[in-house]
Amino acid sequence: MLFYVQMKWKHEGRISLEELWEVEQAEAEHAVETINSGFCVGIWKVAAQKRVIAIIDSPDAEELDRTALGRLPMREYLEFEEVxxxxxxxxxxxDVKKRYQV
Incomplete structure (x- = not known):
């Protein structure tokens, strides 16, 4: 199942900029792995914003939840704005042609 996921960095006052880059490097490596596995169809950093957008191909919402809250290196510093x-x-x-009739 495909999901549109929009995330915003929420790190201000929580970690230093240098610590952020360390965590973000791990996140970038994780992103490459998920793209190569097909779980992440595509991921984009929004220019001039602390925002990332991804299209995720997850078997179900439960697996997406496990990944978002348990596997992402940036999980403590991301706000999921839209899913x-x-x-x-x-x-x-x-379905439109059939007027949603079986």
Missing amino acids: WPLRDYLGFAE
């Missing part, structure tokens, strides 16, 4: 399940548009179009 939206995404539906394939072509499947939606087929």
Whole structure:
């Protein structure tokens, strides 16, 4: 299942900038692993903002929750602003043609 995930860095007053870069380096390495495994379809840093957007291909919401709250190196410094399940548009179009009837 695909999810749109929007996160914001929340580190001010909690860790130094040098500590942030250390954690962010671990996060970047984790991102490469999840992209290579197919769990993360894509991830983008929003220019000029402390915000990251990702498309995640998780088997279910439970696995996404485990990753977000337990596996991410930045988990203590991320605020999950938006998490939206995404539906394939072509499947939606087929339901529209059928008027959501079986």
